[in-house]
Amino acid sequence: MTSLRGRTAAVTLGVAAAVVALLAVASLAVGAATLDWGAVLTDPEQLRLVTVSRIPRTAAVILAGAAMAVAGLIMQALTRNRYVAPTTAGTIDAAGLGVLVAVLLFAGASVMAKIGIALVFAFAGTALFLLLVERLRLREMIMVPLLGLVLGGIFRATTEMIAYRANLTQTVQVWMNGDFSGVIEGRYETLWLAGAAAAAAYLMAHHLTAAGMGREIATSVGLPYRATLAAGLGVASFATAVVVVTVGAIPFLGLIVPNVVTLLVGDNLRRALPVTALGGAALVLACDLIGRLVIHPYEIPVSSVVGVLGAGVLLALILRKGNRFARA
C-alpha cells in the first residue's frame, strides 16, 4: 500500500478543494427564496439576498465544518486514540454547560463572553477527561471514549437539570443541535475565530504530530510535552466552544472526517490537517444542503442530517474489512 505518498495527499487535497467549491456554489444557489444568478449584479434585492443570507450561511457552514473536523483530528492525534473527538470526550457537553452558566450568571452576556465561558468549560471538561484517562488502568482503545461518553453524559445531565429549573430547556436544545437556518449577516462572524483556531493548529502541526508520538518520544526530541498537549487541546476546545455558541453542536464530524482522511493520507498533521478541514467543510455543506432540500422550503437542522449520515459512515468504518478499529 502506498497511500502515504505525497502525491496521494496532493490529489486528495485537490479533490477535496474542488468538492468544497462545488458544494459552496450549490449552497449559494439553494434557499427558500429563489435566486436569479443573472440579476444579482443588477437587482439590489437579489444582491441583498446573496450578501445578507446566502454568503454568510455558506461561510458559516464551511467554517464550522472545518473547525469541528480539525478539533477532532487534534484530539485523536494527542490522545493517540481514533475514537476521541469533541463528541466523545465530553468537550461539546462541557461547552454546552458553559453556555448555560454564562446565560444564567451573566444575563445578557455578549456572544464573546459566552464564547469565553464556554471555552473555559470546554477546556476544563477536556482536561478532566485526560486526567481520568491517565488514571485508567485498562487503557484499551474503546475504554477511553467510553469514559468520555460517561463524562459527557454527566455534563449533559447537569446542564439539563439546571436548565429545567431555570426554564431554559428549549434554549439549551438550540445550542446542542447545530442548525444554520438562523445564520444571516451579523450573526455568524464569530465563526471566523473557529477558522482562525484551525489555522493556528496548522502552524502547530509539526509539534502536534510529534506530541502524538507519545510522551517519551516527544520528550526525547526536546518537545515540551505537557505544554503542547495543553495548547492543542486549547485550540480544539476553543473551536468547539465557538461553534456551539454560534450555531450549536454538530455531532460525529470530529470523529468520522479525521478517520477517513488519515486513512487516505496518513497521520502527519501537516498533510492531514488541510484535507481534514476541507473534508469537514464538504460534509457539513452537503448535509446542510440535504437539510434544506428534503422538505423545501422548510429545513431539517444540519445536526440531524449529520447524525444520520455520520452514524452510517461510522458503522461502515467499523465494519470495514481489516479495519484498524478492530485492533487495540
Add this chain to the structure above:
Amino acid sequence: MITLDSLTKSYDDHLVVDGVSLELPSAGVTSIIGPNGAGKSTLLSMVSRLLGVDAGTVDLDGLDVHRAPSREVARRLAILRQDSHTPARITVRELVELGRHPHSKGRLTPACHAAVDAALARCDLADLDRRGLHELSGGQRQRAYVAMVLAQDTRYLLLDEPLNSLDLVHATALMQLLRTLSDEHGTSVVLVLHDINYASVHSDRIIAMRDGRVVRDGTPEEVITEEALSDVYGAPFRVHHLDGDRIAAYYR
C-alpha cells in the same frame, strides 16, 4: 560525561533504584546488564529525564538534565525506549525527521535532510523511507526508531534493549553500527542489554545491576567472568574464550 549522583526511585513501597552514583563516559560503548527488575530501564529513564527522580541528580556536561530546557538536553542526548511504538500512520522518513526537532523545530534545513538521509542509509532503510511505519515488520520498525535517534545527532545515545525485536542478523548489524558510531563519531553509546554476549563482545565497559544497585562495573574482562555473572544473576555461568571474545554460556 554524565554524572549520576545518588539516583533513587521507588514505586509504591518498592525501591527500584537505590542511590546509584555513576559516571557515564563521553565516548565508547557502555552496556548495562542485570536480571529482570534490577532497575536498569528505570535508571536509563531517569538519566534521560523520561522519568522523574525521587532523589539525586543527573549532570550532563554541566547541564542538570531534570531542570535544563528539554530541547537543550535533546541536542546532547537521545533516548530510545523499548516500547515506544506508536499507532500513528506516518512514513519512515517522517519518523526519522522527528529526530531533527531539537535542531530545527520542524523547519528542516539542508543539514537536517542530509542527517536524515545518512541515518536512513546507516539503518538500511533508504529504500523503505516512504513506507508507512504500520506497513513494516517489527525489525524494520525498530530500525526506523534507531534511525530517528541517530538523526538527532547527539553526543550521547541511550538505548533501552534495542535488540528486542530484531533477528540475529539485524541484532548483530545494529551492534556493529553502534560500535562504528562510537569509534568514528565519538558518540557515547549507553545501552541496556539482555543478551550478555552482545555486551561482552561490543562494549568497552559493562555495568551490572542487581536489586537497584550497581554490583559490578568494569571492562568485559572484569565483568564477564563466571564468578561475577553468577553473583549478578544468582545462577551458574560458564565463560568460554572464542576467537578472543568472552562468551558466557548459561543454557544448561
